[in-house]
Amino acid sequence: LKPEDVVKKVLKKIRPSREERKLMKEVSEKVVSTAREILSVYGAEPMMCGSVAKNTWIKPELDLFMLFNPMLPRKKLEEYGLRAAKEIIKKLGGSYTISYAEHPYVRGVIKFRDRQFSLDVVPCYKTDPRNIKSAVDRTPHHVRYVKERIKGLEDDARLLKKFCAARGCYGADVKTKGFSGYLCELLVIKYGRFLDVLKEITKWWPGVVITLETRPARKFRDPLVFIDPVDPKRNVAAAVSAETMMKLIKEAKRFFEHPSEAFFETEYVPPYTVEEVSKLVSSRGTRFYLIRFPRPVVQEDILYQQMERLLKRLGDEITRSGFSLMGSLFWCRTADCVVLLEAEVWQLPRIKKQTGPDIFSDHAREFLKRYSNTRVFIENGKWVAEVRREHILLMEFLKSFFSGKELRKRGVPSKLAEPISKKCEIASGRDSFRLLRKLPPELRSELRKYFEKDLNIEV
Ligand code: UTP
Ligand code: MN
Ligand code: MN
DSSP states (O other): OOHHHHHHHHHHHHSOOHHHHHHHHHHHHHHHHHHHHHHHTTTOEEEEEHHHHHTOOOSSEEEEEEEEOTTSOHHHHHHHHHHHHHHHHHHTTOEEEEEESSSEEEEEEEEETTEEEEEEEEEEEOOOGGGOSSGGGGHHHHHHHHHHHOTTOHHHHHHHHHHHHHTTOBOOSTTTOOBOHHHHHHHHHHHOSHHHHHHHHHTOOTTEEEOSSSOOSSOOOSSEEEEETTEEEEETTTTOOHHHHHHHHHHHHHHHHSOOGGGGSOOOOOOOOHHHHHHHHHHHTOEEEEEEEEOOSOOHHHHHHHHHHHHHHHHHHHHHTTOEEEEEEEEOSSSEEEEEEEEEEOBOOSEEEEEEEETTOTTHHHHHHHTTTSOEEEETTEEEEEEEOSOSBHHHHHHHHTSSSOTTTTTOOHHHHHHHHHOOEEEEHHHHHHHHHHSOHHHHHHHHHHHHOOOOOOO
16 A cells, blocks of 8 residues: 555544535634623633534534723633633533633533534633733734645645554643644644644654744754744744654654554554563563552542652652662553562662762862761772661662652642542562462553553664
8 A cells, every 4th residue: 555545544544524624614714603692791702622623623622712901900801711611612502611721711511413522711811911910811823824835735644643643642641742733734844744744743753843934043952943933932843742743753654654544543552462471571670560549539640740849759759769660650640550570680788888078188088977877888999888788678768758748849730749648559570470360451551551561663
């Protein structure tokens, strides 16, 4: 199969039909007119944003923005925004939940002609793109920019979004650290047809800077930089991690090697069996640790951010204590948060050498005083003390790290400290495999991804 043939086949599946597009247009118009009436009371106006406004949508989801007067104080924007959004969804006969991004917004589900549509209702300020007051104020400008330039390339944006999604690279959320819808659209505006975009992607390398008509207004340290044509101080690809970037480069290369529709479908990652995990760990000669505590009720982005911080903090402390990790991962898809550690060094001698000042240094006296109860000697012109370690087993260290009331002081993030203090199981070796058996198989799929991850593109 040639790449062109694959693309044709995929498009047949993902491209909305004439009827679907008509239906989307009607529901979109109904939403906007309903909103216009309600918003007039608040001195605000509605604007359909997101992929529906740009005709790059794949799934039935609408993003309605409410543009408020920039003189309105932030608190009022949030209050009016929430109230108006609820009224709009109620008037449309839908139901809603409140979500939190930079400021609260409403996620609704509405019915239209017996079909369900998700509807995000987001408040923002109606401002100039260079004087934005909140992060989402750029969105209406993004929409106008894309709408004016994407004519004829809408399906290419759909293909790129679908390819990214299937490869696990779509979404600027903390978990995915990937490509937003807007970034996909800009790539299509920059490089044209889907296959041309994908070809360009195979040539990327961290540090690549892409621009449309505007020069970068500053330096960026992100692996991928796409200067926002609406605001050159901003990198549209700021959320893209080096890992996601390399993953997409690799998938793009693989696609051209063996073009297939499968690239546009999420692949099922078969979970490892517990035996496979245990065999792998023993053949690698590492040791396995599993920590489990209840999942706090908190916005997903916040949870992932805090889990990442916990892992970073834990890793640093583990290294500081003389142990070391081969790798780690976390998983919080169910009622539990799970941390998995693969240790490289988990056992240490009772003693360690504490290297002190140079023998000529004046600080040496303080050092000798401080270590007056231990053996002290000179090595390579420096004072060295032999001291006892606090923990000689990583297991002891972990038990002490995850216990007690000092969690916050130890750097455990705010939302995690409470559930950890309530109940925290720590297991290693055989016990950790026993616990792993009781947890959902998806966790063992994550373990396959962890052990089989390979981002090398030079193959
Ligand atoms: P979407 O994530 O819905 O992207 O955000 P999209 O371009 O419509 O693409 P798909 O087809 O749905 O995947 C649309 C806009 O809504 C704002 C962002 O500013 C984005 O540009 N948004 C998104 C929020 O305000 N909060 C969110 O949590 C998500
Ligand atoms: Mn959307
Ligand atoms: Mn949305």
